[in-house]
Amino acid sequence: MAVAERARPATKRPPGGSDINLWTWFFMRISGIVLLFLVLGHFTIVHLMGGGINRVNFAFVSGRWSSPFWQTWDWTMLFLGMLHGANGMKVIIDDYVRRPGARVALKSTLYVMTFVLILLGTLIILTFDPTKGRSAVLGGIAG
Amino acid sequence: MTRKLKTGELELRVLRYNPEIDDAPHWEEYRVHYEPMDRVLDALHKVKWFEDGSLTFRRSCAHGICGSDAMVINGVNRLACKVLVKDLKHPITVEPLRGLPVEKDLLVNMEGFFDQFKKVMPYLVNDEPVPAGERLQSPEERERFDDTTKCILCAACTTSCPIFWSDGSYFGPAAIVNAHRFVFDSRDRAGDERLRILGQKAGAFKCRTTFNCTDACPRGIHVTRAIQEVKREVLDRSI
Numbered sequence: 164m165a166v167a168e169r170a171r172p173a174t175k176r177p178p179g180g181s182d183i184n185l186w187t188w189f190f191m192r193i194s195g196i197v198l199l200f201l202v203l204g205h206f207t208i209v210h211l212m213g214g215g216i217n218r219v220n221f222a223f224v225s226g227r228w229s230s231p232f233w234q235t236w237d238w239t240m241l242f243l244g245m246l247h248g249a250n251g252m253k254v255i256i257d258d259y260v261r262r263p264g265a266r267v268a269l270k271s272t273l274y275v276m277t278f279v280l281i282l283l284g285t286l287i288i289l290t291f292d293p294t295k296g297r298s299a300v301l302g303g304i305a306g
Numbered sequence: 307m308t309r310k311l312k313t314g315e316l317e318l319r320v321l322r323y324n325p326e327i328d329d330a331p332h333w334e335e336y337r338v339h340y341e342p343m344d345r346v347l348d349a350l351h352k353v354k355w356f357e358d359g360s361l362t363f364r365r366s367c368a369h370g371i372c373g374s375d376a377m378v379i380n381g382v383n384r385l386a387c388k389v390l391v392k393d394l395k396h397p398i399t400v401e402p403l404r405g406l407p408v409e410k411d412l413l414v415n416m417e418g419f420f421d422q423f424k425k426v427m428p429y430l431v432n433d434e435p436v437p438a439g440e441r442l443q444s445p446e447e448r449e450r451f452d453d454t455t456k457c458i459l460c461a462a463c464t465t466s467c468p469i470f471w472s473d474g475s476y477f478g479p480a481a482i483v484n485a486h487r488f489v490f491d492s493r494d495r496a497g498d499e500r501l502r503i504l505g506q507k508a509g510a511f512k513c514r515t516t517f518n519c520t521d522a523c524p525r526g527i528h529v530t531r532a533i534q535e536v537k538r539e540v541l542d543r544s545i
Contacts, residue, residue, distance in 0.1 A: 182540075182544075184506070184507055184509070184511040185505055185537075189541060257473075258469055258472055258514070261473075
């Protein structure tokens with residue numbers, strides 16, 4: 164390989180800076196590892212332990228979400244899962260959708276859906292009231 | 307029927323295209339005699355020299371050093387001068403590299419590939435006073451980038467990358483490998499600048515680690531690993 168030399172001013176600025184490509188790549192790795200533990204933990208606790216999926220009903224969910232620990236667990240899983248998945252979809256759109264109009268339309272839809280789903284999930288997890296929920300469900304059944 | 311060939315006559319299917327007369331590429335078949343140690347390049351030579359002189363392809367050293375004759379052989383990027391016909395399944399198919407414009411037959415336009423290569427400053431940058439002797443480095447420092455010095459710029463890696471196929475603005479594996487060769491060279495002083503270039507949207511973070519490049523490299527360079535090392539270096543120098 165040819166090796167050439169040329170005089171140039173030394174650069175001190177760190178590479179990448181606040182480059183979004185670097186940080187989204189880093190986020191995907193970190194969130195992937197965290198999600199691995201959260202999702203497997205969720206699956207083990209909710210679906211396998213203590214009778215498995217058969218014990219999951221309204222009362223079970225109500226009990227879980229009365230605890231700040233499970234609220235935090237589920238919200239972290241929701242938040243990281245949505246952002247991880249949305250970023251993955253954005254990468255696919257960037258890679259394979261070549262028409263500018265289609266890219267804007269798809270990415271706009273993706274961002275709006277991600278925001279709405281995170282907002283909806285957050286509202287449900289943080290403002291969940293078993294009394295209202297139960298009466299609403301029972302009211303719905305009765306009606 | 308698929309079978310391993312040992313000697314005799316082989317069927318060679320070549321994807322041919324002459325922009326002056328063809329609307330689209332088309333397959334043409336040739337039957338050529340081959341010797342036990344003949345390579346695909348020898349088979350192409352036999353076609354060109356004895357059957358159809360219009361068959362067009364690149365080759366120079368013909369011994370795996372210059373990187374001129376990379377092409378898609380039986381669906382995989384290979385150097386025609388490094389693949390023995392007896393090791394391939396029959397019939398043998400030969401196509402031009404994917405993702406680069408075809409000029410004629412197996413000849414592709416490499417300008418875009420070399421434009422991406424030039425973007426990563428693939429040369430040693432050191433503005434310190436020139437020493438009386440050599441710029442010394444330890445065997446360990448040399449070992450750090452030894453793997454990526456082996457690149458011959460054949461484009462087999464870059465043209466096997468699905469991201470490069472869909473987005474020609476991506477630097478591609480070969481450019482990043484050649485950046486790696488200088489980023490980790492203890493004598494070089496432009497690592498930060500090079501890594502800033504590689505941190506761009508079309509740079510190293512566009513790699514999706516499909517490993518096609520590693521499989522395609524005729525020099526056995528661990529291409530995907532080199533790209534990952536570049537990504538980590540960008541991260542390390544940013545935090």
